[in-house]
Amino acid sequence: MSGKITERKKVLFIDRDGVIVKETQVDSFEKIEYIPHVFEALREIRRRSDYLFVMVSNQDGVGTPAFPYEDYIGPATRIFETLGGEGIIFDDVNIDFSLPEDNSPMRKPSTGMIDGYRSDEYDMSKSFVIGDRFTDMELARNMNCRGFLLNGPEGEVPKDLEDTIVLRTSSWLDIASYLLSDESMKHRCAEINRNTKETEISLSIDIDGTGEGRIETKIPFFDHMLDQVVRHSRFDAKGEVKGDLDVDFHHTVEDVALALGSAVLTALGDKRGIERYGFEVLMMDDTVATCAIDFSSRPEFIFDVEFTFPYIGSFPTELVRHFFRSFSSAARCNLYLSARKGGDSHHTAEALFKAFARAMRKAVKRIPGDDRVQSTKGVL
Numbered sequence: 001m002s003g004k005i006t007e008r009k010k011v012l013f014i015d016r017d018g019v020i021v022k023e024t025q026v027d028s029f030e031k032i033e034y035i036p037h038v039f040e041a042l043r044e045i046r047r048r049s050d051y052l053f054v055m056v057s058n059q060d061g062v063g064t065p066a067f068p069y070e071d072y073i074g075p076a077t078r079i080f081e082t083l084g085g086e087g088i089i090f091d092d093v094n095i096d097f098s099l100p101e102d103n104s105p106m107r108k109p110s111t112g113m114i115d116g117y118r119s120d121e122y123d124m125s126k127s128f129v130i131g132d133r134f135t136d137m138e139l140a141r142n143m144n145c146r147g148f149l150l151n152g153p154e155g156e157v158p159k160d161l162e163d164t165i166v167l168r169t170s171s172w173l174d175i176a177s178y179l180l181s182d183e184s185m186k187h188r189c190a191e192i193n194r195n196t197k198e199t200e201i202s203l204s205i206d207i208d209g210t211g212e213g214r215i216e217t218k219i220p221f222f223d224h225m226l227d228q229v230v231r232h233s234r235f236d237a238k239g240e241v242k243g244d245l246d247v248d249f250h251h252t253v254e255d256v257a258l259a260l261g262s263a264v265l266t267a268l269g270d271k272r273g274i275e276r277y278g279f280e281v282l283m284m285d286d287t288v289a290t291c292a293i294d295f296s297s298r299p300e301f302i303f304d305v306e307f308t309f310p311y312i313g314s315f316p317t318e319l320v321r322h323f324f325r326s327f328s329s330a331a332r333c334n335l336y337l338s339a340r341k342g343g344d345s346h347h348t349a350e351a352l353f354k355a356f357a358r359a360m361r362k363a364v365k366r367i368p369g370d371d372r373v374q375s376t377k378g379v380l
Contacts, residue, residue, distance in 0.1 A: 008123035009052055012045070012179075013114060013139070014090075016057040018132030019150055021079060025060075027071040029078060035151070036210055040368075041172035041185075042088045047369070048180055054092040054117070056129070056139070058108050062097040109138035117143070128166070130175065137161045148175050173208060184273045184371040188364075190266035192259045198251040200242040205263045207364050209236025217241040217256060219249050221315040225353045226256070232357035249319060257323045261330025268364060271295060276374040278363030282355040287343030289351035291359040294334040297380045301328040304338035305352065309345045320349050324356065 017023050022033040045051060062072045080090070094113035098104035106112035117124070129140035129147040134157075140147035141164040149157075149168045157165055167178055171187035187208050194201040203215065211234040215226045218241070230237045239259075243252030268274065278293045303324065307317035328335040337356065339348045373380055 008126075009121060010050065010123055011054050011117060011127040011145075012051045013054050013056045013127070013129045013143070013145075015108075015129075015131040015133075015136055016055060016079070017059075019130055020083070023132065025067060026075045026079075027067060029075055032075055032079060034082075035172060037172040037187075037208065039083075039086045039088065040366075041176035042083070043086050044176050044185065044368070045179055046088055051127075051179070052091045053089065054094065054114065055090050056094050056108060056113055058096050058098075060097075061099050062095075064099075109135045109142055111139065111142050114143065128179075134158060134161060137164050140164050148178075150175065171208070182371065183269075184366075188267040188269070190263040192263045192266070194255060194259045194262075196251075196255065198244050198247075199255040201239065201255055201259045202241075203239040203256075203259045203263055204237070205260070205267060206236035207233075207264065207267045210234055211236070213237040215239030215241065215256065215260075217243065217252050218245060219243075219252060219315065221313055221349075222249065222253060222256075222319075225349065228350060228353045229260075229357045232354050233361045235361075249315065250322070253319045253323050254326050257326035258330040261327040261333075264360070264364075265331045268295060270373065271380045272373050273366050273371040274374065275363055275365045275367060276380070278359035278361065280355040280359040280362070282351050282358065284347045284351040284354070285344065287340050287347045287351050289339045289348070289355040290337070291352070291355035292334075292336040293356070293359045293363050295331070295363055295380065296334050296375075297332045298334065299329050299332050300334045301325045302336045304336075305348065306341050307345045307348060308342060312345050312349060317345055317349065320352060324352075 014020070017026065020035060020038055022035065024031055026032060046053065059072065061067045063069045096104060096106045096113055098107050124143055124145040127145040129136050129145060130150060131137065131147065132151050134153065137147040137149055138161065141161060146166045147164050149165050150172065151170050152168060157168070167174060169175065173185055173187040177183060177185040189204070189206045191204045211231045213230055213236045215237055216239065217223055241252060241256060245252060276295050281288065281290050301324065303321050310317055324335060324337055337352055339352055
């Protein structure tokens with residue numbers, strides 16, 4: 001009678017600084033700053049796969065006057081407690097405190113810390129190192145496994161590491177997508193170039209961003225409104241716009257809205273796993289704005305707003321309506337906007353843009369563990 005075949009275990013060897021928390025000497029609680037999407041990605045990998053989580057980290061000179069152990073242990077414990085609270089448990093932790101000049105066999109890229117995984121119990125051919133340095137990828141090569149280079153150094157990958165690195169990325173979501181074979185988890189970005197006789201627009205957005213970047217049109221009030229969209233949607237955005245401002249603002253406002261709507265539509269892909277609907281009521285001093293949005297692929301626009309004055313500085317208030325109508329058309333979404341009558345026109349416009357951004361942020365949010373399309377039709 002043949003014995004039972006035991007499947008060999010797969011391992012994720014995960015660095016800490018630059019991978020889980022921002023790269024720095026974390027010697028105080030104030031310096032703990034987590035990498036975007038690390039919780040979302042690791043939680044899903046942990047929940048939906050059978051990889052072991054093994055931390056492998058160099059912490060230079062812990063125990064020396066420059067980095068006392070008591071300064072290290074408090075933040076380190078807090079990091080693990082926070083990860084644990086998110087359902088992210090490490091099966092093994094390996095930390096080396098040596099300095100580079102010590103030439104310790106335990107220090108990455110040497111394999112001393114994890115040589116115990118070189119046994120028939122573990123399958124290195126299906127295991128990965130996740131790190132932010134080429135030395136982490138050297139560790140992967142030395143362990144006969146492969147690597148994900150996350151937020152790695154600029155420049156070309158050394159020739160001897162090309163076969164080791166399976167993915168070079170700036171996003172944890174891309175790593176989770178690869179490991180789970182789930183395209184719906186990928187980082188959602190888009191670039192749009194729109195050139196006409198009236199405008200030239202180059203726009204990139206990242207709807208899984210943190211609200212950084214700027215779209216510059218050289219229309220001061222409009223730029224101010226676009227800043228609100230970026231900040232409150234938490235989309236990262238970068239845009240350069242050249243418009244026929246010598247004619248008026250109309251073409252620039254319209255084409256920016258069309259480009260932004262097209263970019264959002266592209267970034268959402270087949271819309272699997274998103275909330276689809278977003279709603280916000282936002283008060284700003286003397287006005288209240290309401291926005292509802294549905295990424296239904298059926299453009300419909302309702303605008304129940306009356307401005308007190310026809311201009312905000314030199315900006316025609318009628319272009320606020322035109323911006324949102326154009327966005328709805330390009331993004332193929334239902335969009336409803338309303339505001340209290342009689343409010344300051346600047347406040348009314350700003351409240352509308354903020355409510356729109358925050359409603360959109362809710363609508364594009366992923367539902368954890370659910371990659372279905374939010375429609376009984378099965379498609380949007």
